[in-house]
Amino acid sequence: MALLEIHDLEVKFALRSGPVTALRDISFSLDRGQRLGIVGESGAGKSVAAFSILNLISRPGYISKGKILFDGNDLAQLNPSQLRNVRGNRISMIFQDPMMTLNPVLTVGAQMVESLQAHTRISRQEARKIALEKLRLVHIPSPEKRLDQYPHELSGGMKQRIIIAIALLLNPDIIIADEPTTALDVTIQAEIMDLLLELCEDRNLGLILITHDLGVVSQVTERTIVMYAGRIIEMGPTKEIINDAQHPYTQGLINALPQQGIPGRRLNQIPGSMPPLQQLPNGCAFHPRCAYAKAACKEQIPAFTQSGGCQVACHMVAELVNQAGKSPALENSPSTGQDS
């Protein structure tokens, strides 16, 4: 049994107009040392999925079905004080915007000591020592000085490093990172991703990386989950998904990237946009935008089909694979001229 197993998770939001299902049929697992990416566009439910693991969904949202098994315990059933023993201790979280995550009126050291003391009986001096050690771990220059600085004195990249250090304070087994570099510049993004990867490898951490950037997913993760309108539509080894995507949506997403197009020519676009969760179409939620949609797609929600190493929720997978012989995703992707 894997360390973290999620079975049939369903999350609903009780809105005035009636309950809206934000997440359904989510099942996946993660062990120590594994790196999992969750990709999708805004509104696909990837952040809700991440938040629900630690039961951080607040009203009007609630987990309406399913199990979140961590070390044998169902996190969805735990009371707040039991949950506190998992949050931060065993699973910690890194959020998107480093400017919003740190408390602006406390020094970095105070915030780190505070988290340590909230979870363990430990003196201030000892807590500071651990804090210092973690700051070194995330390669922050002159860490002693940083402990007494306030967040506004630090750059965005430095703040995100400190947040990673805070996430590491209690030596968790799993880190959930929700778009950790979206607010940062590309050179800093590369450094932060490199750091996360290094930590996972050196310390045997499990990582769930939520992002919309397929390039980042391919650099950091081993397995990938692609989400669309609250569901998993494809999951499998990252390399396979990037090089040989099976679901028409994943193919469309990859082909729409500027680096896959021929400079100066039109990009391969997916028509339309993702439907709001209140107005999901019948059958496969992607069918109104899908070039391959048939009658069955409009009526029946597709179940997962095994295709290569991937699981794909698409009625047309078998047919598409037979037709193309190989990946249709690669047909339009010329070399980017950057490979050296």
Place this chain on the structure above:
Amino acid sequence: MSTLVEIRNLHKRFPIHGDLLDRIRLKGGRLELREENVHAINGVDLTVNKGEALCIVGESGCGKSTVARTVMGLIEPSEGSVHYQGQRIDNLSPREMMSYRRRMQMIFQNPYASLNPRMSITETLEEPIRFHQSDLGKAEMKDKVAEVMQAVGVDPSWGKRFPHEFSGGQRQRISIARALIVDPEFIVADEPISALDVSIQAQVLNLMMDAQEQRGLTYLFITHDLSVVEHFGARVAVMYLGRICEVAPTRTLFAQPRHPYSQALLSAIPRLEDERPRFIRLQGEVPTPVNLPSGCVFHGRCPHANDRCRNEIPALRQVDDVQISCHAVEENRIASG
């Protein structure tokens, strides 16, 4: 190839020293007026040729948006000038500027903020016509609005709706329609797709490329996303801390970036074929634009910096089809490859 827009030695400083009372300091028994500025742009020279798409890239705080706004006349330069078809436009009166405003339009980053939430789409699109083509009759105006909405892929029958009824991608289409409606020659687009999802980004980029082809538009395209630049731009200008590092044809830059900063920036693009993050690691962090470093603004982080870089500001020099401001490149100190 004729020059449409020329930017000469542009500087922009934003004062952060507050009002007179804040500025007065007692120093050595004498009152002194303290002055503190953010140096957003420090001597930028740039030309945009007719019919091309020039991209400006750089990280946050490098001054790329300030350049865009100064070109549009939304902010006044502290020094230097902006020329449109040879005519200086940065010092014109609002009345004189009117005729230029019709020819140059702007698309902003956030389509949630740039459309007036209390105006219907038709009202939003008719407003520029009222200012710039007031001779147009009511029926003609209606036709024109419908035609432009069609062109950007928004159903003309939705004209009575308000911005909140549209998705982000559709709103950005409407912002593009608002720019196109007065038949401009030149469009400044400030991060027009940064707020959009990948599948929608492709739609909007395609729309902008179609419009360029059909209407012979010239673009000044501001972005931080290098893979978009690679796809969209004919030429790229790389900015760092308010200065131009390198201006090159897109293909040349991506095949062989010469400026050490361009090299680092390009190396950090996450690519689908990557197995792990790979990039040129820069030392330190971007210095504050309040106290600029002496010499080359990049010297503190540059692996090739020497004494000359620390003291002398490198000028933008033409090498083949590339303009570059770097002493190390000039002296051939960077091994190529």
